[in-house]
Amino acid sequence: MSSQPEHPALLMPGPTEFDDAVLQSMSHHSESHIGPDFLATFGETLTQIRKLFQSTDPAAQPFVISGSGTLGWDLVSANLVEAGENALVLSTGYFGEGFADCLSTYGANVTRIDGPIGGRPQLPEIEAALSDKKYKILTVTHVDTSTGVLSDLKSLTAMVRKVSPETLVIVDGVCSVGCEELAFDEWGLDGVVSAGQKAIGCPPGLSISFFSGRAMQVFDSRKTPPSSYFGSLKKWRPIMQNYENRKPSYFATPSPQLIHALHTALTQILARPLAERFQKHAEVSDKVKEAVRELGLEIVATKPEDQAHALTAFYLPEGVAISDILPKLENRKVIFAGGLHKAIASKCIRFGHMGVSALDPNRNHIDHGLQSLRAALAECGYQKPRTRDS
Amino acid sequence: MSSQPEHPALLMPGPTEFDDAVLQSMSHHSESHIGPDFLATFGETLTQIRKLFQSTDPAAQPFVISGSGTLGWDLVSANLVEAGENALVLSTGYFGEGFADCLSTYGANVTRIDGPIGGRPQLPEIEAALSDKKYKILTVTHVDTSTGVLSDLKSLTAMVRKVSPETLVIVDGVCSVGCEELAFDEWGLDGVVSAGQKAIGCPPGLSISFFSGRAMQVFDSRKTPPSSYFGSLKKWRPIMQNYENRKPSYFATPSPQLIHALHTALTQILARPLAERFQKHAEVSDKVKEAVRELGLEIVATKPEDQAHALTAFYLPEGVAISDILPKLENRKVIFAGGLHKAIASKCIRFGHMGVSALDPNRNHIDHGLQSLRAALAECGYQKPRTRDS
Known part of the structure; x- marks a missing residue:
């Protein structure tokens, strides 16, 4: 099925398992980062990013930069908000807290609205905050990898446009882009920051982001220069525009190997309708969640409409420790992730079901993951509670 | 000779050509970034970085972070100098100017001493500047890729220690680490920032740095928090220490594939004495420079002691345009780089001779590069001037 050496199925919520052709692209021979071949590859990749975001706004700007999703x-x-300006951070877990921490580092006045563990902040509360003072930006984590909570970007953005039309809506889409519905133009988003190593299916090492024409205008109206150098959109925008126009230019050396891998991954993604990809991820997610509930286990994201399709985070039964079950899963050649959000880190594990693991039935990752989960729980002495029908 | 598909020899001053085993490591199957296998690989890699810098100071700290050399x-x-503190930047080309620009972005008061084109600032001038006011840090580009000028770190650091012992000496070693002599502890350096894709021979995508125990102490005595989030040493130090101690932790997802490639490259480098590696690069550099002079061409770095061994930047003859000669070289399956430093960009080309291209005689890159250069110049109508003896 795969030309990769046998290894445990990596079913963490990222890095995910990678397609053979994507991994082979990582070994691309060395080539000039400003030569015509690579200009074409990188240029096409940037245009593919537009399609991935279902955007036709020529003023919107994709960025692909060496770095982590962070x-x-x-x-x-460092670019869309200036020191002293207000930022409203909607947090649904570890990554909302991190985004707030980062905004504070660069001097924004951050107000954070935390959802309950396993839930998300509700629109009336957010609307009240927006009515209270003027926010330059609002940030929201589309899927928080620490809780598996999904945010409803469409309703949120519609409400923000009504209540505070100038506020930029910026999405952390690290764990959603490539598996959750995301209609950038249609929903009126101003920015999505993401990475390659989750549902996009490219090895880690690339920060992938997309900003609306409106966000770039707000950037252009800054009173102070960007407060990061390597992370300066002023430095990177001409470079990205030049690559998309096949013109050589230099700010910092890109990674041709990672860009080739991303190009291969995006070519595969865009060869099929995106709606089909999202639907398949939803079906796999439903199957995993049903099996988890069937085992008598509780999913961290409490309401069905708040449950991400990228991963399933669920609480371990009383008496089963993470340090017990993860090695038993690995013995069965499955790797899940432990908890990350400090409030629940010791109590939950996370089953990622993105990319080839969700889409390639030949890999049998999902069934193998669920079978291994049942077996490992039994090995830990867990018996599922009897239901009324049994 | 190589399992890579036939392609032009990439003789730019980075990215360089890569070893087959290094490129194969880039295709490593996906694995957990906090699992025991990758903890061992990354931990070993960090320990290898210490050896690469010939350092035995346990308080010194290596960092390997997804990103460009920049x-x-x-x-x-953002970490070793605070807003309003003084930084002295020694510039020998494009990259000195860039470092100064970056320091200013984070609020340092920058004084720049520029060498003449093709030369470097001299010790008396630097000493006078250091005597004039107190500088928190001094930065110097070991090899400026835009000019091929080499700095003399040993004499420089000895002078700084005498005149201004508290000033941190920080080296941009992007184009020197792995091919130029660099004795971190012995010379008393406080920091070197580098990248994988030049003489280390690892594909681009990793920022590699090493700071002395003293630099980390200065960092710890900051009055203000680090002014970058993704680039915060406060965030990264515990992560690097944990990897070196094989303990799982998370700040931002590393790239296991790039780390595997770096591990392979460093294992190859450290399998032989470093002195031998530096010597071989010097021999190849001497050969290239002699051939270039033999052609009647002028090397940008004027004095022999200022000439880097990583690359040779040289002026094209009157009447030969970069846009003429580079395609003719590429027809002969050789890729050199054009100019980068604005003062000379249209007049010089750059021949990189690092890593496998310098060390693996089976690749025949150096002779092929020189033969192609002679042929392409002739094709451009250039005839070398007669010497007295001819």
Whole structure:
């Protein structure tokens, strides 16, 4: 099925498992980062990013920069908000807290609205905050990898446009882009920061972001220069525009190998309708969540409409420790992730179901993951509670 | 000779050509970034970095972070100097100017001493500046890729220690680490920022840096928090220490594939004495420079002691345009780089001779590069001037 050596199925919420062709692209021979071949590859990749975001706004700007997904927070915090300006952060877990921390580092006045553990802030509360003072930006985590909570970007953005039309709506889409519905133009988003190593299916090392024409205008109207150097959109915008126009230019050396891998991954993604990809991820997610509930376990994201399709975070039963079950899963050649959000880190594990693991039935990752989960829980002495029908 | 598909020899001053085993490591199957296998690989890699810098100071700290080499400037500027403090930048080309620009972005008061084109600032001038006011840090580009000028770190650091012992000496070693002699502890350096894609021979995408125990103490005595989030040494130090101690932790997802490639490259480098590696690069550099002079061409770095061994930047003859000769070279399957430093960009080309291209005689890159250069010049109508003896 795969030309990769046998190894445990990596079913963490990122990095995910990668397609063979994507991994082979990582070994691309060395080439000039400003030569015509690579200009074409990188240029096409940037145009593919537009399609991935279902955007046709020519003023919107894609950025692909060497770095971790975390770098996306710096891009937003050092460019789209100035020191002393207000930022409203909607938090649904660890990554909302991190985004707030990053915004504060660059001097924004941050107000954070935390959802309850396993839930998300509700519109009336957000609307009240927006009515209270003027916010330059609002940030929201589309899927928080620490809780598996999904945010409803469409309703949120519609409300913000009504209540505070000038506020930029910026999305952390690290764990959503490539598996959750995301209609950038249609929903009126101003920015999404993401990374390659989750549902996009490209090895880690790239910060991938997309900003609306409106966000770039707000950037252009800054009174102070960007407060990061490597993360300066002023430095990177001409470079990205030049690559998309096949013109050589230099700010910092890109990684041709990672860009080739991303190009391969995006070519695969865009070869099929995006709606089909989102639907398949939803079906796999439903299957995993049903199996988890069937085991008598509780999903961290409490309401069905708040449950992400990228991963399932669920609480371990009383008496089963993470340090017990993860090695038993690994013995069965499955790697899940432990908890990350400090409030629940010791109590939950996370089953990622993105990219090839969700889409390639030949890999059998999902069934193998669920079977291994049942077996490992039994090995830990867990018996599922009897239901009324049994 | 190589399992890579046939392609032009990439003889730019980075990215360089890569070893087959290094490129194969880039295709490593996906694995957990906090699992025991990757903890061991990354931990070993960090320990290898210490050896690469010939350092035995346990308080010194290596950092390997997803990003371009440029990110190293942010690490220095946002962590080792605070807004309003003085930084002295010694510039030998484009990259000195960039470092100064980055320091200013984070609020340092920058004084720049520029060498003449093709030369470097001299010790008396630097000493006078250091006597004039107190500088928190001094930065110097070991090899400026835009000019091929080499700095003399040993004499410089000895002078700084005498005149201004508290000033941190920070080196931009992007184009020197792995091919130029660099004795971190012995010379008393406080920091080197580098990247993988030049003489280290790892594909681009990693910022590699090393700071002395003293630099980390200065960092710890900051009055203000680090002014970058993704580039915060406060965030990264515990992560690097945990990897070196094989303990899982998380700040931002590293790139296991790039780390595997770096590990392979460093294992190859450290399998032989470093002195031998530096010597071989010097021999290849001497050969290239002799051939260039033999052609009647002028090397940008005027004095022999200022000439880097990583690359040779040289002026094209009157009447030969970069846009003429580079395609003719590429027809012969050789890629050189055009100019980069604005003062000479249209007049010089750059021949990189690092890593496998310098060390693996089977690749025949150096002779092929020189033969192609002679042929392309002839094709452009250039005839070398007669010497007295001919």
